[in-house]
Amino acid sequence: MVVWAVIPCCTAATTDYAGLLVVRLSLGFCEAAYFPGCLYLLSARYTRKELVKRTELLYSGLLLSGAFSGSMSAGIINGRNGARGIAAWRWLFIIEGSGLVSVALIPFFYCF
DSSP, rough: OOHHOOOHHHHHOOOOOHHHHHHHHHHHHHHHHHHHHHHHHHHSSSSSHHHHHHHHHHHHHHHHHHHHHEEEEEEETTTTTTTTGOOHHHHHHHHHHHHHHHHHHHHHHHEE
């Protein structure tokens, strides 16, 4: 999950089209196993009756994230263009990526 979270931060560092393609391909490679993998892990752990509710929560989270991501992105981009010499679209990837990294590291620190 940490690798998946660092890749959006790397998108902000790209300078050309080839670099962007490499970063997006890496992101797609990390995300490819997510959706079938989540359903497989849920089905391996829960009974058939419990699986319905867990799958519902997974789909609901997917829909809610899609519903609010545009508003959050607009809020991040608004007024940031040129701040500290960085374009607004780069700020978007830096802020979202660093937030994902912090969430991804929570289980690591919880174990220690």
